[in-house]
Amino acid sequence: MSNTPAELKYASSHEWARLEEDGTVTVGITDHAQEALGDVVFVETPEVGTVLAAGEEAGVVESVKAASDVYAPVGGEVIAINETLEDAPETVNADPYNEGWFYRLQPTDAGELDAMLSAADYRLQCDDA
Amino acid sequence: MTLLHTPLHALHRELQARMVPFAGYEMPVQYPTGIIREHLHTREKAGLFDVSHMGQVLVSGPGAAAVLESLVPADIEGLECDRQTYALFTSDNGGVLDDLMVTRWGADTFFLVVNAACKNRDIDHLRSHLSGQTLTVLDAQALLALQGPAAREVMRELCPAAAELVFMRGCRAMLEGVDVYITCSGYTGEDGFEMSLPDTAAEALARRLLAAAPVAPVGLGARDSLRLEAGLCLYGHELNEQIDPVEAGLMWSIGKARRVDGERAGGFPGAARIFQHMTDRPARRRVGLTVAGKRPVREGQSVLAQDGRVVGAVTSAGYGASVGGPIAMAYIERGLAEPGNCLTVDVRGRPVPVSVTRMPFTPQRYYRG
Numbered sequence: 306m307s308n309t310p311a312e313l314k315y316a317s318s319h320e321w322a323r324l325e326e327d328g329t330v331t332v333g334i335t336d337h338a339q340e341a342l343g344d345v346v347f348v349e350t351p352e353v354g355t356v357l358a359a360g361e362e363a364g365v366v367e368s369v370k371a372a373s374d375v376y377a378p379v380g381g382e383v384i385a386i387n388e389t390l391e392d393a394p395e396t397v398n399a400d401p402y403n404e405g406w407f408y409r410l411q412p413t414d415a416g417e418l419d420a421m422l423s424a425a426d427y428r429l430q431c432d433d434a
Numbered sequence: 435m436t437l438l439h440t441p442l443h444a445l446h447r448e449l450q451a452r453m454v455p456f457a458g459y460e461m462p463v464q465y466p467t468g469i470i471r472e473h474l475h476t477r478e479k480a481g482l483f484d485v486s487h488m489g490q491v492l493v494s495g496p497g498a499a500a501v502l503e504s505l506v507p508a509d510i511e512g513l514e515c516d517r518q519t520y521a522l523f524t525s526d527n528g529g530v531l532d533d534l535m536v537t538r539w540g541a542d543t544f545f546l547v548v549n550a551a552c553k554n555r556d557i558d559h560l561r562s563h564l565s566g567q568t569l570t571v572l573d574a575q576a577l578l579a580l581q582g583p584a585a586r587e588v589m590r591e592l593c594p595a596a597a598e599l600v601f602m603r604g605c606r607a608m609l610e611g612v613d614v615y616i617t618c619s620g621y622t623g624e625d626g627f628e629m630s631l632p633d634t635a636a637e638a639l640a641r642r643l644l645a646a647a648p649v650a651p652v653g654l655g656a657r658d659s660l661r662l663e664a665g666l667c668l669y670g671h672e673l674n675e676q677i678d679p680v681e682a683g684l685m686w687s688i689g690k691a692r693r694v695d696g697e698r699a700g701g702f703p704g705a706a707r708i709f710q711h712m713t714d715r716p717a718r719r720r721v722g723l724t725v726a727g728k729r730p731v732r733e734g735q736s737v738l739a740q741d742g743r744v745v746g747a748v749t750s751a752g753y754g755a756s757v758g759g760p761i762a763m764a765y766i767e768r769g770l771a772e773p774g775n776c777l778t779v780d781v782r783g784r785p786v787p788v789s790v791t792r793m794p795f796t797p798q799r800y801y802r803g
Contacts, residue, residue, distance in 0.1 A: 343655070344470040346753045346760065347728045367730050369469045369655060369753045372782075394728065398468070 307336040307431070310402055314418050315427035316378040321402065324418055325409075330379055333406040334366060334397065337431045342368035345397040350386040350408050357381060357410070359417050364407065366397065379417040381410035440486035441576045441633035442640055449651050457550035459487040462653040469655035473755040476622055476660055477796070480582035481652030482643050489553030490575050490630055493560065494543040495567035502536065502544060505563055507679070507702045509689025513538045518602045518617050520687050522679055523559060528707030529675035530682070532556050533667065537604050537617060542567075545615065545630070547577065549669045576636035581626035581660075583799065584648035589616075589627055591646070596627065601800040610635075610642055618801065622657070623664025623794055625801040659752045662761060665722060665793025671733065671750045672720055672763055678704070680711040681765065683720045718746060719771040722793040723779070725760040729786055731779040737764050738778045738785065745770055748779060756796045762788070 313321045319338035323331045339345060347367040357363050357377035364375045386408045389396055397405040412418070422430065437460040446453065451462030462484065464472060475481055493502060502510045508521035515538050523531035532552040537545040548556045560569055580588060590597035593607045599618035606615050612635040620626040631639060643649050658668070667673050672682055679685060691698045694709045725731055730751060737746035746766030754761040762779070770777065773792045778785040 343464060344468045344753070346470075347730055349729070369659065370463075372730070372732065391728075395470075 307340055309336065309424045309428050311424045313402065313424065314421035315424065316376065316421055317430055318376045320376060320378045322378045322418060322421060324415065328415065329384060330381065330410045330412050330418070331406050332378060332408055332410065333401055334375060336401045339398050339401045342366065342370065342373060344369045345394045348390040348394045348397060348407065350390065351383045353383050353386060355383045357383065375407065378421055379410065379412050380414065381412040383408050384411050385409040440484050441636040442484045442486065445637050445640055446484065451653060456654060457487055459550060461487060464653040464655045465651050467650070469659065470753065470755045472650065472652040472656035473659050475650045476582045476624060476652055476656060477756050479648035480580055480584040480588055481656065482640060482649050483579040483581065483652050483657055485579050486576040486636065487550040488577055489548040489550065489556060490572035490577060491546040491548065491557060491560065492543065492570040492572060493546065493567055496542055497565060498542045498544055498567045501563055501565065501567055503698065503701060505559070505702060507688040507692050508536065509691045510536060511698065512689065512691055515540060516604045518604055518619055522684065522687055523556060524702055524704045524708065525675050526703045528678040528704030528711065530673040530677060530679065531559065531675065533669055533673055535619065552669060574633050575630050576633045578629045578636065578640060579620050579626060580643060580649070581620045581622040581624045583625060585626040586801065588643065588646045588649060600803040610639060612639065621666055622660040623796060623798045625799055659755060662750050662752050662763065663754045663756055663795045664798060665795060668750060678708055678711055678716070680708060681716045681718055681720060685712065715768065717768060718765045719768045721764055721766055721771045722791040722795060723762040723764055723788040724791040725762065726787040728759060729781060730760040731762050731781055731786055731788065736780045737766050738780055739770060740776070745777070754795055761795050
């Protein structure tokens, strides 16, 4: 069974978001998503400085099987990307919630996080699928 | 439509395979280890593949060789007993209806293995050309493939005689008390064996093979990436009715005796067209592509020349786990098919640089004695 940490927020498009202590938001894809994709071989992250709106396309994750778009779960400016993924995209499979993060945002409105799914709701959505 | 099951279905479930529909069957695409590790395991040790979805057919009776030669350009008359050859069912316009393996079991008996997706059509095609011979569909036979550098040592423990087989030869043997026809062949580019046996005995043999230390189960996902690295064609991708054997680079599968200057020249569907192409040289060629960087290209994407002109299309693509990066096969204009040529692939609007690469991408390691 896939792992869904209670302290994170989730998007129905299978991204997770974590509000950090400094007010920034870290984004990645869920354990459920990485498992469904299979071995990840390439990740395209947005460039630092890009301003994204909630729901906007924010890159691509490619596995041995398929390419999937990744969306911004909340709006904001990209302030950091996980450079590890360039050489080691498999980190997304190994540790999706920590070492396998995609990018960090300075949110325009941290209140948008409240509109995201809780771990319990996200788990329900995955069970239904 | 209800999906068919192979005799190993319960075992795949037990091994926690991810099952997907494939050619009318529910088949394991991967086990929990994942495609990349299954691929590497096959190249390093040995992988066990369930290929029972493929069609197994016997054609027997006087004139069986001649009937087969009327449908495929391979040298069937000249095939010795217990030897296997790769063959193509060609169409009247010189295209390919399916690719298959033919093994001679006796003077007038041939064992055929055809693609799962094409098997019903192949069987009808064969039946409609018989003249007194018998066609038997071996639908109660399973087919297992054991592939990789450790396959031979595993086989030696089960059946020393089979462990002496060289590439493209076969033998009938008793394995764990079961009558099995074993060939030294496969579709991964590695040394290994394919075993045809009664479906009721398949699970026990699979468990016996999996109990050997070097053997791990491998799904269709890695089977595809292994055959792609080995530069092997897949029907429906590199082969179809619009592609002829010359374009596909499969002229070697046309037996010497069947060529224009051979003792039994032609006599297979589309022979005139194919011979014409052998002299004219076709406008396009199948090539291997090595992708620069890590962004994968995908089947169906366009191949572009430096000036942006579309010069071909990708027919298979994947992650070459042993190569360590994305690779592909494509049909492109013949003039650009020289190894080392730099082209691009249009990946959803983004030009991804690729270079034409001699195939196989990884060395074939068939055992030839």
